[in-house]
Amino acid sequence: xxxxxxxxxxxxxxxxxxxxxxxxxxxxxxxxxxxxxxxxxxxxxxxxxxxxxxxxxxxxxxxxxxxxxxxxxxxxxxxxxxxxxxxxxxxxxxxxxxxxxxxxxxxxxxxxxxxxxxxxxxxxxxxxxxxxxxxxxxxxxxxxxxxxxxxxxxxxxxxxxxxxxxxxxxxxxxxxxxxxxxxxxxxxxxxxxxxxxxxxxxxxxxxxxxxxxxxxxxxxxxxxxxxxxxxxxxxxxxxxxxxxxxxxxxxxxxxxxxxxxxxxxxxxxxxxxxxxxxxxxxxxxxxxxxxxxxxxxxxxxxxxxxxxxxxxxxxxxxxxxxxxxxxxxxxxxxxxxxxxxxxxxxxxxxxxxxxxxxxxxxxxxxxxxxxxxxxxxxxxxxxxxxxxxxxxxxxxxx
Amino acid sequence: xxxxxxxxxxxxxxxxxxxxxxxxxxxxxxxxxxxxxxxxxxxxxxxxxxxxxxxxxxxxxxxxxxxxxxxxxxxxxxxxxxxxxxxxxxxxxxxxxxxxxxxxxxxxxxxxxxxxxxxxxxxxxxxxxxxxxxxxxxxxxxxxxxxxxxxxxxxxxxxxxxxxxxxxxxxxxxxxxxxxxxxxxxxxxxxxxxxxxxxxxxxxxxxxxxxxxxxxxxxxxxxxxxxxxxxxxxxxxxxxxxxxxxxxxxxxxxxxxxxxxxxxxxxxxxxxxxxxxxxxxxxxxxxxxxxxxxxxxxxxxxxxxxxxxxxxxxxxxxxxxxxxxxxxxxxxxxxxxxxxxxxxxxxxxxxxxxxxxxxxxxxxxxxxxxxxxxxxxxxxxxxxxxxxxxxxxxxxxx
Numbered sequence: 001x002x003x004x005x006x007x008x009x010x011x012x013x014x015x016x017x018x019x020x021x022x023x024x025x026x027x028x029x030x031x032x033x034x035x036x037x038x039x040x041x042x043x044x045x046x047x048x049x050x051x052x053x054x055x056x057x058x059x060x061x062x063x064x065x066x067x068x069x070x071x072x073x074x075x076x077x078x079x080x081x082x083x084x085x086x087x088x089x090x091x092x093x094x095x096x097x098x099x100x101x102x103x104x105x106x107x108x109x110x111x112x113x114x115x116x117x118x119x120x121x122x123x124x125x126x127x128x129x130x131x132x133x134x135x136x137x138x139x140x141x142x143x144x145x146x147x148x149x150x151x152x153x154x155x156x157x158x159x160x161x162x163x164x165x166x167x168x169x170x171x172x173x174x175x176x177x178x179x180x181x182x183x184x185x186x187x188x189x190x191x192x193x194x195x196x197x198x199x200x201x202x203x204x205x206x207x208x209x210x211x212x213x214x215x216x217x218x219x220x221x222x223x224x225x226x227x228x229x230x231x232x233x234x235x236x237x238x239x240x241x242x243x244x245x246x247x248x249x250x251x252x253x254x255x256x257x258x259x260x261x262x263x264x265x266x267x268x269x270x271x272x273x274x275x276x277x278x279x280x281x282x283x284x285x286x287x288x289x290x291x292x293x294x295x296x297x298x299x300x301x302x303x304x305x306x307x308x309x310x311x312x313x314x315x316x317x318x319x320x321x322x323x324x325x326x327x328x329x330x331x332x333x334x335x336x337x338x339x340x341x342x343x344x345x346x347x348x349x350x351x352x353x354x355x356x357x358x359x360x361x362x363x364x365x366x367x368x369x370x371x372x373x374x375x376x377x378x379x380x381x382x383x384x385x386x387x388x389x390x391x392x393x394x395x396x397x398x
Numbered sequence: 399x400x401x402x403x404x405x406x407x408x409x410x411x412x413x414x415x416x417x418x419x420x421x422x423x424x425x426x427x428x429x430x431x432x433x434x435x436x437x438x439x440x441x442x443x444x445x446x447x448x449x450x451x452x453x454x455x456x457x458x459x460x461x462x463x464x465x466x467x468x469x470x471x472x473x474x475x476x477x478x479x480x481x482x483x484x485x486x487x488x489x490x491x492x493x494x495x496x497x498x499x500x501x502x503x504x505x506x507x508x509x510x511x512x513x514x515x516x517x518x519x520x521x522x523x524x525x526x527x528x529x530x531x532x533x534x535x536x537x538x539x540x541x542x543x544x545x546x547x548x549x550x551x552x553x554x555x556x557x558x559x560x561x562x563x564x565x566x567x568x569x570x571x572x573x574x575x576x577x578x579x580x581x582x583x584x585x586x587x588x589x590x591x592x593x594x595x596x597x598x599x600x601x602x603x604x605x606x607x608x609x610x611x612x613x614x615x616x617x618x619x620x621x622x623x624x625x626x627x628x629x630x631x632x633x634x635x636x637x638x639x640x641x642x643x644x645x646x647x648x649x650x651x652x653x654x655x656x657x658x659x660x661x662x663x664x665x666x667x668x669x670x671x672x673x674x675x676x677x678x679x680x681x682x683x684x685x686x687x688x689x690x691x692x693x694x695x696x697x698x699x700x701x702x703x704x705x706x707x708x709x710x711x712x713x714x715x716x717x718x719x720x721x722x723x724x725x726x727x728x729x730x731x732x733x734x735x736x737x738x739x740x741x742x743x744x745x746x747x748x749x750x751x752x753x754x755x756x757x758x759x760x761x762x763x764x765x766x767x768x769x770x771x772x773x774x775x776x777x778x779x780x781x782x783x784x785x786x787x788x789x790x791x792x793x794x795x796x
Contacts, residue, residue, distance in 0.1 A: 049470025054463040057474060061459045065452040072447025076455060076643035106504050106669040113668050122520060138667035245474035247674035269536035270668065271508040275676055276645035380469065
């Protein structure tokens with residue numbers, strides 16, 4: 001194929017606007033450095049390698065590939081856009097809903113993208129917590145939905161502040177929350193705030209997107225009822241990425257049938273359907289509830305120990321130069337420099353010292369916030385490597 | 399989860415507009431009937447069940463799952479948005495381009511969707527051939543890009559008519575073509591038209607999306623050079639769906655790096671990346687060029703015989719009540735009723751007789767065109783069943 005230059009005609013402005021709008025380019029460029037050999041990365045949200053069980057998935061794949069439908073092996077043939085009923089039924093049972101409340105998606109990232117385009121219109125407003133999950137911000141930006149950030153604290157989104165803005169005329173199409181072990185802050189939305197948020201969604205007519213990839217990764221304390229428990233207009237997102245394997249790209253959306261129907265039509269245009277093979281693999285793995293419970297116990301115990309190791313390493317090597325809450329689940333610690341260290345400026349220096357993290361600015365809607373913060377993942381590295389990574393971070397500290 | 403009613407607040411108009419805009423609802427409702435037990439379907443674009451080789455894919459899956467990266471089994475871990483280099487390299491080699499010209503997508507449907515959103519802006523114009531692939535129309539509609547149809551004939555899109563409209567002020571962002579064995583018509587874009595289309599893209603500054611899922615399914619005659627051969631601004635789409643298995647959902651996009659870069663950023667928001675397991679499976683299968691060549695020979699021979707059987711059945715049972723060209727590849731025959739039979743009205747009647755097809759109106763941009771046409775697939779059914787299906791169709795004929 002010839003290396004054609006980008007045309008100078010009508011196609012160019014749209015293209016370059018799109019490239020700019022999807023920004024995060026600086027962050028992407030920055031994060032490329034993470035893969036440099038020898039760098040210990042606290043940056044990624046990657047599950048611990050030891051929890052990715054290739055043998056178990058291989059067994060499930062063999063079973064999946066043996067399944068014959070009238071049109072050949074079900075795992076290899078086209079499938080319905082809404083997902084294979086077998087997996088939908090498992091998700092429906094987990095959430096105590098009927099099948100028509102469930103859409104299987106290509107990771108929960110796709111669910112966010114479909115909802116951004118289904119629930120929001122161009123120039124509509126999506127409310128997010130500040131700081132917020134970068135992937136959600138990208139989906140809203142791509143859908144040309146305006147992002148309005150409301151601060152969160154250690155108890156999650158400040159729902160009181162949201163209520164005040166709603167009463168002053170803020171009219172969002174949707175409010176996006178990660179209620180359990182927020183990315184990046186690790187916070188858990190307090191139960192009273194969940195109840196109030198559900199009530200506000202009914203009162204003001206917006207949808208809550210309750211994204212919950214980490215809910216099953218609680219290793220300390222009691223589970224909090226999900227926002228959807230309290231009624232209102234809530235679409236829940238789930239994912240196999242953190243409880244099984246992200247490389248399978250299986251997620252789901254659970255919500256009112258009218259939303260599921262609209263999202264399904266959009267999904268038909270987006271990728272026809274999620275891979276049949278992967279859906280059958282995940283259905284096989286989740287159906288074996290005993291083995292999956294054992295697996296989750298193992299993952300939780302591993303992350304509990306690693307979270308403890310990271311906490312200990314921060315105290316040992318950085319002491320009172322950073323503050324960080326002790327996580328009770330999930331994968332992340334949100335650490336703040338108490339000495340005004342700019343984590344964005346520090347990054348290149350840290351890489352030179354062989355350690356990576358995500359600077360707080362990456363999670364900001366407005367430029368320049370969270371300059372003293374950083375997201376540290378305790379999931380990917382062993383306790384020994386976590387300790388060494390923080391030692392290097394301390395060595396890079398100004 | 400409570401069965402909340404759809405809110406009556408600000409979220410509703412956007413949602414209901416979206417549901418309407420993604421239309422195809424009548425067609426979708428209609429095609430649900432296809433799955434009725436006992437119905438022989440000429441409707442789907444599904445590969446022949448016998449060509450979906452679960453054992454071969456199983457072997458590849460075992461190999462894929464054995465691959466260890468620094469972050470655990472590569473098949474199960476998060477991967478780069480642009481795709482796994484191993485598969486990108488195979489695609490790059492097939493198209494004689496560098497790696498940065500290739501993006502791996504979740505089926506080529508996702509490639510259309512990403513390009514609709516990358517190359518086109520809201521209210522931009524996309525030119526398609528009439529009749530056109532339904533999935534592309536859905537992606538353009540979802541991206542709120544205006545669709546402008548220009549008629550095709552047995553030699554594909556009427557590029558002369560396009561040129562005339564361009565000279566009169568038509569300024570599309572993109573022109574979408576299926577140059578080889580068009581869906582639904584089965585036409586092949588004539589070589590002179592390909593050359594002219596490439597030149598026009600350079601002259602008027604639009605992109606050509608050259609979607610090519612069927613190019614390797616030629617069972618008669620010589621291959622025609624692709625549009626991209628002639629320069630201009632062309633993005634080529636390919637897919638493993640028709641040459642390996644659609645249930646794996648692996649497609650790719652090959653184009654100028656600036657387009658690939660923009661589409662990659664959008665893909666990050668759309669689904670982070672295409673499943674790692676599936677990419678490694680397809681890379682393994684395509685790398686074994688000898689076995690894949692044998693496989694394609696088998697598929698082509700099978701489809702050649704089935705195309706012949708369908709042609710024969712049409713002559714035998716419907717005679718001069720329909721006209722249809724003899725296909726030289728692909729999966730479809732576009733048949734036209736010579737007696738003004740309305741294939742949309744006929745559909746329910748045909749289902750009652752135990753046969754399904756896709757009415758021509760499904761492929762129309764403007765309502766009500768192609769009322770005497772229908773798309774018949776010869777790929778899915780055996781010659782015996784193709785004969786029986788057409789016998790039933792003749793019995794249902796008014």
